[in-house]
Amino acid sequence: MITAGILGATGYAGQQLVWFLHKHPKVELKFMCSHNYAGSKFSDIYNNYSNFIQNKCISLEECECKLNQIDVLFIALPNGSSFNIVKKALLNNIKVIDLGADYRLNSAEVYKEWYGIEHNAKNLLKESVYGLPEIYREKIKTSNLIANPGCYTTASILAVYPLLKEGLIDTNSIIIDGKSGISGAGRALKTNSLFCECNESVKAYGVAEHRHTPEIEQQLSAAAKKEVILTFTPHLIPMNRGILATCYANLKTYISEEDLYNLYNSFYGNEYFIRILKNLPDTRNVRGSNLCDIAIRIDKRTNKIIVISAIDNLIKGAAGQAIQNMNIMFGIDEKEGLDLLSMQI
Incomplete structure (x- = not known):
């Protein structure tokens, strides 16, 4: 069983991650972290989870204390917010899938030009793999840091x-x-x-x-x-x-x-x-x-x-692709937890 945590669980992409991980047969979701809703039950924020997900959201500080409980950390935070936690996670041999833009660009200078943020983990840019499975599947298999595409x-x-x-x-x-x-x-x-x-x-x-x-x-x-x-x-x-x-x-x-x-x-x-x-x-x-x-x-x-x-911008464009990347990283069926067709009406 893969153990996972989510940083930024209450945004739209984060909520979609919770949805996928909750139903994934090979994943146990250990914690959901939220800056704005720390201490609140997830089902009080998104009522569709009432009686199914009763866990409370935790703070970033609590998340850092729980890193030793997980195999993979999903990050759905604003740009520029992931640098320190990614470093700590990788030092603890935890795989990281970042849904933000902090590791998508090869150049720290280009990142600063377009995002107006000084890159605080330049050494990790060479380690990150752009998480588009249809193009970079073989690299994703052996990577510990995935930059999930926009x-x-x-x-x-x-x-x-x-x-x-x-x-x-x-x-x-x-x-x-x-x-x-x-x-x-x-x-x-x-x-x-x-x-x-x-x-x-x-x-x-x-x-x-x-x-x-x-x-x-x-x-x-x-x-x-x-x-x-x-x-x-x-x-x-x-x-x-x-x-x-x-x-x-x-x-x-x-x-x-x-x-x-x-x-x-x-x-x-x-x-x-x-x-x-x-x-x-x-x-x-x-x-x-x-x-x-x-x-x-x-x-x-x-x-x-x-x-x-x-x-779907929240699935293939965010959380679904992140799950697809996780499946590849852990050597399980790429379709696991994602084998869904659109509901028309």
Whole structure:
């Protein structure tokens, strides 16, 4: 039995982690840590757990005292908050899966540029593995520190990666239009994510400066084996959860849509959580699942390829992918605890 703890258990991603770990047949959840709700029963914060999860949330200080009880620590804290606890966990031979951005970027300087935070664990950047299983599964197997990808980045990278790996597109032509449910803004009280601010409205934000941009560029540059600079524009959509990424690029040479589908099916054909579809992806078809749906179109008039992907931002874009990484790290079935399809209505 794998023993686990969660830091930041009462945010949306943290709550989703609790949900998965509570039902996982090979995991015992030892503690849930919360800065704002230490001492409160988890089921008093999220009433859907009444009579099922009666445990109280603990403080960070208590968490540090309980590290010797766990095999893996999940961290769902604000950026810049994980440095010290990650160091302590690794010193105690505890595997760490960080859902924040602190270990996603290879460069501490790039991290400071985009997040405005001095990186306080630079030596760990070389040890961390980017936790996108469909790309880095073999490295994840032997890693003790996983940088769980962001939601926009997961959808975008999975959509475009095969094209760059095969050198089929102009690396200077990539445009990604991302749309996210409101839960992507987190559970903290913010005027811009209030119901009246978001309902019956769609809005762009973080234009030309969203923090997921260097993360996407870093991974796509690795695929292309050259620097990739792209345009990424995110939008908020008045729904609870979901990511739809529409990715555009110029084809270098003509290739048929059929050949592109053959390429994607070859690249992802054995991936349980990726579906290559003829129909265009719809967020409701992945909501509540760890699936990523991808479809491809060619605009012959403009010689552009359009790849569209859909995920649940809180699952494949956060907690579900973290569980997938944990399963890989501990050598158990990757689907364990995640074998769920979307519920339509």
